């Protein structure tokens with residue numbers, strides 16, 4: 001049986017990451033990862049990211065897919081993929097899946113259902129769905145599968161996922177904590193369990209996915225028992241352009257037309273001025289003028305006051321979650337795990353966080369923290385401390401491809 005191609009597309013708030021995998025019908029991912037990140041106009045494709053500025057903004061998602069497809073099919077190193085029809089499955093990271101608790105095959109009904117949820121993930125769902133549409137047009141033979149960022153958090157206990165509001169309204173409008181970055185947390189859980197030689201069912205970790213969007217997750221016995229994002233990815237930690245949690249009344253004092261539909265709203269994105277401000281005009285961008293936390297960290301240590309404040313705010317908020325989750329785990333913590341662009345690359349941030357939670361039994365090996373290396377999971381903790389500190393190169397595309405390869409035959413059938 002010949003190998004089949006899975007394309008995994010991860011539309012984050014600041015990037016579109018694409019990876020190509022091949023698998024055999026037995027459900028095993030084989031050769032790859034030919035893990036490729038693309039940069040438009042650059043034929044040197046490895047470890048490059050497709051940047052939004054290189055794509056026609058009016059047609060960003062379709063243009064992105066067209067570009068990805070062209071580059072992949074023309075890539076001489078990728079002999080398995082010469083034509084759009086060679087792709088068997090396209091996996092899409094869809095941030096908000098509402099009540100879906102497992103991956104679904106995209107058809108008209110699922111598409112419309114997810115479209116209706118777009119308001120709850122204003123930086124994400126609409127873009128991902130545009131890509132689904134583009135794949136449907138350009139690669140009509142491929143099966144599109146949506147993987148949901150909130151599915152990993154279906155194990156949240158009632159007291160964690162329930163907001164203290166009228167429960168009739170909550171149930172009717174499905175207002176609860178969903179949590180996100182679940183593909184990443186699923187990857188982290190299995191990668192850390194295998195690194196520690198443990199069954200995932202016995203793994204207790206505090207995981208931090210710190211990227212453009214940032215969140216924390218409390219994982220007990222391999223399952224999510226709490227996470228910092230909520231009904232939408234806005235809650236919890238601040239991010240590149242997101243405020244994170246704040247007093248819900250704040251917005252009424254910020255601007256008088258907070259509840260009105262924003263000018264930036266399109267037919268696919270019904271967001272109010274309030275949502276626009278808190279999702280797109282806050283966070284690191286509002287505090288410092290840049291969304292690049294690498295730059296913010298560097299400048300903070302050079303004495304730039306705005307960057308120092310942004311850096312300290314992040315450390316302060318992260319510390320709160322680590323402390324709370326440590327208590328939730330009753331101190332039985334296998335490791336504190338840093339992941340996501342900032343978690344993986346931000347040695348200064350890791351140092352500052354671990355220093356704040358040192359009283360809980362975490363310590364860093366300075367040399368390992370400065371250069372953790374390229375392996376999927378790396379230990380950066382200091383000998384003699386109670387708990388491990390790890391860096392995990394998380395990979396949402398690999399997680400989707402793995403789940404896709406396992407459930408491939410079932411996912412092809414109409415649901």
Ligand SMILES: Nc1ncnc2c1ncn2[C@@H]1O[C@H](COP(=O)(O)OP(=O)(O)O)[C@@H](O)[C@H]1O
Pocket residue numbers: 012013014015210211212213240291292293294295297340341342343345346347
């Ligand atoms: N050296 C660095 N130190 C700290 N943060 C960094 C560094 N390099 C990149 N980053 C941050 O990583 C973030 C991107 O993380 P990533 O997980 O790829 O985001 P997303 O998937 O949300 O697009 C960027 O906001 C950037 O600021």
Ligand SMILES: CC(=O)OP(=O)(O)O
Pocket residue numbers: 011012013014095149180181211212213214233
């Ligand atoms: C859920 C979320 O915030 O995702 P990202 O960090 O990729 O924007």
Ligand SMILES: [Mg+2]
Pocket residue numbers: 012013211212213
């Ligand atoms: Mg991301």
